[in-house]
Amino acid sequence: MHISFTDGLQLGVAGIAVFVQGYILRALALNKLRSAFKVFFAYNLACIAANLVAVGPFIYFCTQYFYIFWALNVVLMVLEFGVLYEVLNHALKPYAALIDLGKMLFRWAAVFLLVAGLLTAIATSGSGGNKIIAAVNLMQRSMRLMQCGLLLLFFSLEKRLGLSWRSYSMSIALGLGVYAGADLTISYLRVQLPAWTGALDVLGNSIYIGAALYWAVCFARPEPARKNVLDSPSRLIFQRWNEALVAAPLVAQERTPALASVDSFLPGIEKTVDRVLARKLAN
Secondary structure (H helix, E strand, O other), X not given: OOOOHHHHHHHHHHHHHHHHHHHHHHHHXXXXXXXXXXXXXXXXXXXXXXXHHHXXXXXXXXXXXXXXXXXXXXXXXXXXXXXXXXXXXXXXXXXXXXXXXXXXXXXXXXXXXXXXXXXXXXXXOOOHHHHHHHHHHHHHHHHHHHHHHHHHHHHHHHHHHOOOOOOHHHHHHHHHHHHHHHHHHHHHHHHHOHHHHHHHHHHHHHHHHHHHHHHHHHHHOOOOOOOOHHHOOOOOHHHHHHHHHHHOHXXXXXXXXXXXXXXXXXXXXXXXXXXXXXXXXXX
């Protein structure tokens, strides 16, 4: 058994990640946040389990390591998708109708990722392993783009949402978004600089540990009080959207499917936009 310097670094980084994410689980439990962030708790627990499960096959270069690695990647990717929805749900907590719309959009996004991955696997030539890699890589990169998009959304709407960057949901979004951007960059560099693959893997894992350390610090501290934007004298865009969506058949279908009738998805969106603009002009 021979372990190179780069492999040793990767094992060391994995060990640090286990320790840091174990601390995150402890902070969530002590601050009674486990029920509020169920998916994030499960995600950190799965990351710890993945590192512990993969270390043996990695050290001994087991032939099954390939399948173990990609299977764990799929599990973590599904949990990351759930974390995205959970974070958005907490950020839009005062706006029930917007949460219902987000839930529906996330369902469509999940279907899109599955279909895109399946079509990619079918279109990829070569062995079954090549098909698996192509499909998972496509879905993973799409997930990274969604994480970057969520971070940009929070950057642009942070004041309108009345959130602080020290709040738990914003902290999770910031950590995921920064790591997602770094991971996309490193994926590109791997193709351009194949000789640096090992070093780039260590760099990517180190950036992830930085994000996990940031989460650990944020969850160890009390969350700042959220501004009550609903009591603000100015009618914010989110309030107008929420009020319009409550009356829209698009969201009404989510709540009372037996009573609501929807002609199609796009007309419902158009009616909602018209209603929001009418409210805006009236103010």
